[in-house]
Amino acid sequence: MKPWLPGLARTTSKESQYASRYIIALTVTLASVLELLDTSIVNVAIPHMMGTLGATLDEIAWVSTGYVVANVIVLPISGWLSVQFGRRNYFAFSIIVFIISSVACGNATSLGGLVFWRIVQGLGGGGLLSTAQSTLSEVFPPQEMGSAFAIFGLGIMVGPMLGPTVGGYLTENYSWPWIFYINVPLGALALLLSLQFVPDSRHGKKAESVDYIGLLLLAIGVGALQTLLERGERLEWLESNEVITYIVASILGLSAFIIRQLEIEHPIVDVRVVKDKQFAAGMIFGFILGAALYSTVFVFPVYVQTLMGFNAWQTGMAILPSAIASGIMMMMSSKLLQRGVKPTRIIFTGVVIFLFSMWQHQHFTTLSGADDFFWPLVLRGIGLGLIFVPLSSVAMANIPLHETPNATGIYNLCRQLGGSVGIAVSATLLSSLQNANRSSLLVHTALNDPATQERLQALQQHFASLSPSEGVAKARALATLSNQISKQAAMLSYEQLFFGFGLVMLLVLPLLTVMKKTRAGNISSDAH
Structure with missing residues (x-):
């Protein structure tokens, strides 16, 4: 394919194969940001969609669920698809599908139409993440691999964080269709740049046959698992037959898929890469990293919006310093890798800082404000930023370049599923902890308790000054006390969740003992 910009010819010599690497990095990162932005x-905008489309909360939830399910189905096979159709063609086609479906989502006039186009949008977006990472692994020289992952990692961190902020701004100032229309100009820019600069892989080899049965089993297994995670808490988990159906379908589908991929000659996902201990350890660590990132991004906004009264824009502004800190630390961690600092030491430092940040989160109260959030959130960004780049480097260290697209698909799937598990567990624990904490507080606020009676009398006197009815004043006093108990129970629950995130990250530190080889060293040896 000839370049569409005059005077810019592709070069294939060994000396010039890295010439456009930073433009390529920005191109694939932009596409990845759009894909991740649309997950949140x-x-x-859900309340606005419900009003426009006449849908219930349970029905409108499929707008989010359909997108994420389609995403995770495509993620593990994106490497295979990029080899079959050519990386540039597949990447560009994914962007085109994403743009067209975004326009269709904005123009949707029915719930069914919106959910359908969100699924199509998810299928297009799912191919962007893994293709982007495998592209960077090939177009950057070994000594700059850290910088490549830092640029890509910034998009991974910023995308989910900016979603609520951008969505809130567009919905409040324009209308909900604009959360989809915003993808058109940015997607068009990514498309033009990808057609010009993104190269085809030099290492991929097309399969001689297509495993359609494997594709079906993967769609059933991963799709059921993701749907289970998205809807489980809402359906009260094992209390629902629908959830049990998802569990059975997921177990059977994934088990049959793995067995088939190990037996056939041309698998669509080569699961044998998991035999590498370092890659397997990186997958597990990446799963926990995804859980930590998406869980904190999920829980903190719920906390400040329900207890502190923040709107979407204020929440986004509170989170923004954390995203900036992540980006800065990703670049710094890549420089440290280039200077020979062991990636495991950088990861360890990141985990310790993240744990300290979660300890600070544990001290948030119902009276905390933006100033109280600043440094704990910045430290959270620093910790996660220090982990991402070296973890990607060591996870892929033993993977040959021709297996990189396949491995990055599996690695990104683990991180995505980690995020889904983290959000599902957080939502369930938040509800359970609130009930438990409220029950505990009620034990200490019995109506015959002197301190409780004193508080009720003060509230009743206050409301009596506003209403001549003694019965109304007493009812309002009891309702106020009940609300205060619920608010304190919720605050205790958030504190427990925040610290739990840090402890979970701490528990996977022993995996660092398996991670010894660096990505740069592996590529260098390959090159020779």
């Missing part, structure tokens, strides 16, 4: 951008 719709959340703040």
